[in-house]
Amino acid sequence: MQTGLHGDVSAPDFTIENPWDDKLILKLLSGLPKPVSSYPNTFEWQCKLPSIKPKTEFQLGSSLVYVNHLVGEGAFAQVYEATQGDVNETKNKQKCVLKVQKSANLWEFYIGTQLMERLKPAVHHMFIKFYSAHLFQNGSILVGDLYSYGTLLNVINLYKNTPEKVMPQALVISFAIRMLYMIEHVHSCEIIHGDIKPDNFILGNRFLEQNDEDGDLSTGLALIDLGQSIDMKLFPKGTALTAKCQTSGFQCTEMLSNKPWNYQKESDHGRPGGEHHCLVYPEISEQVHFSASRGRIRSGCVYLCPRFFADAVPAEHLEERAEQIRSKSYLIQVEREKMQMELSHKRARVELERAANTSARNYEREVDRNQELLARIRQLQEWEAEAEEKMQEQLEHHMLCKQSLDAAIQQLREKEDGLATASKCLVSLCLP
Template identity: 35%
Template sequence: MDVSADFDSVFKRMLDSNVCTNDASLYVYSACFFEAKGRLRDAHTIYKLGISKNAEPIKWLEKAYTLFLSRISEICNAASSQKADYKESTTLENDGINPWDTSTLNDLLKKINPLIAKFDGYRSSTKSYTGKVALSTLKNASRNKVIDIGGMKYLIKGCAGQGGFAQVYKANVNSDPDDVVALKIQKPAFPWEFYMYRQLDQRISGRERSSYGFAHKIHLYSDYSILICDYLANGTLQDVINSYLVIGKSMEEVLCIYYTTEMLHMIETLHDVGLIHGDFKPDNLLVRYSRGNLTEEGFLDRSGSWGDQGLCLVDWGRGIDLHLFPDHTIFKGDCRTSGFRCIEMQEDKPWKFQVDAYGLCGVVHTMLHNCYMEIVKKESSNGSSVYLPKLPFKRYWNADLWKTFFTKMLNNYPCHDDRKLLQELKKSFQDYMVSDPQLIKKLKELLAKQRVSLCSAY
């Protein structure tokens, strides 16, 4: 790398050719080189990639990464002390960027297209899709049709979801009933979601990764794109909510608390690596179940049998990669998803992490009340006002726990670093759950009952 003007290509070629990819020295020395060139974000990505691959010796790699973070922290502290006033003023003057605007997305795609093209699973053609079965006909009757994609045959077993621009189908690869995938067919072609999935691969490692969905391939044509993803057969959180709605009941509070804790952890992990989902709602949260029986042990740290239990956040078409924008960028624009438009969108103010925070609140409200959240502005005792859900909390709920959650999530939400708040709220729910052994026992029973009643439908 030191003797090459195109050192990016050297590193990428080594990765593509699987040269030293399990050796920590590849990542440590490459990251140091990028750091020396002032490319700190690239260096950070390389360290995280090496750790995600568990390159050996992993302790040396982790120590080098810790020292790198320490150096960056010193740089940031020095810069912030000198430029705090400047940064604050520029933030206030920034009206915001609409991350979903067509021109914004096109500009970003042009910028990152060379990177996307090198990702594993990327397939592109300048021609239109020419399979025997026209993709446009799948909307009307898709079941048991076979479509050809990249030399593979996919037997469509049914529609798993539809939107204005995309349809998602359950399919068997080469008619193998044990090889099931989800096909997201979109017109016009849309490679952005594939890019977001590959960023998740690079930035989120270990057991956390299974909480955000996987994309195997994308096939791009001049008219369509086909994204091939994992298929989870357990339904969505919306299906769980609906199962209570049809019998005229609301989800039990202990189950609401469990899923709220899971979602707080998911968003904390996501925002910590510079990614925003942008479309956080119960339809996009797939349910995951443990491979074995749940035990009392491991609940707090999500270990053991609890590691597989939880939720999986999918549909990354509205995802935002903060690494593609200048530091302290704020956003504008309306997601136009009824019931999930954050307060800032409703008041035409700039936002950032609030879009996911409000979405999470909307999901929690739907679990508690079986309806979308409406908010009202309430006067507090000190003369100020706060936003709270319009519907009251039921008398047999832990009202203080929920009031604290909604008050902090809906009012003055941190714009640039929300980890501390999310951690505090998560801990408050966890502390409540472990305060009484009967709560976790009841949770296990409810999850087992939910699994039996819902999984047979998928």
């Protein structure tokens, strides 16, 4: 029987077939004690989504938003890097991320807000923060934190181009511990992320400044994409789930074996094994299944990482491994691996810093170019206003001239009529 902090999963008190069902989500949102629409940073607009394209500008409430470029596009949304600031201020600009969905969806905003409310402020930076949500008739825009250093998947691909081809085991362990630390915090506030994969772990703003020896697990990574998250507080205690996520290769063992799951066995604690496997063996995305009864791997590789998955080594090999640890050659090998890891880590940091600096320079050039274009547009608008004003003055002058001409013509006609009358009188007087 599988039990955990939140109850027995093998014999659940309550079962939800599909926690991602759209109708269920709407029902949960509509039943909240405090509706999301009542949040001070939620805005509803009685119009359609504005046209959002790279290198364009649009107004979002009291903010003027310039869209820099498309960061990513998924099945449910498009994510853009943008710069926003008050309409009346041109200097105080802030870089942010826009998540645009063509059908309005407040669920991710609700989950992000709940995380900030339920977690301690000291760990808020480990999760994406949304500044505001904007609802339109045909979609929604979430404004949130921007991360400039890429995802864990980018790091994996970066190491593919190094001589080692794979990430050093020590760095794998460092990332793995941080991932589990973040998931533990999410579960502590009764939320299941529901879509754990390398794309959704992003290098945080403190990644390049962190000290490897300070032991701070809250630095290095940030967890994003909360659209598939599950708030277990909205269900009865002991609720289990039976649905399967659609991300191929990242389904937990319970999903693959059609068993109920929740915190301790769902796609968060089951899938980090797949994440760690990707870090060590980026060419192999197949998940390895572990046997809880025997404490060893049932299928796949004998072990993924010699020191990280030490518990998966059969008992008969423990003595042999202990002898290896005592041997001098093994210690030399460990030292060599450590040096290679440090070199690779430094190389990765240099590459990330270079990419960040290049991105910053490109952004500054784009800002300067946009400022010039805006100045030209304003100058043309001023010229157009002056031309319209002069044209209006000319039209008024023309109307005055026309009125004067009409009055003169009328006077001339009256004089002609008077002369004609006088001529008739003279003719009548001259006749006998």
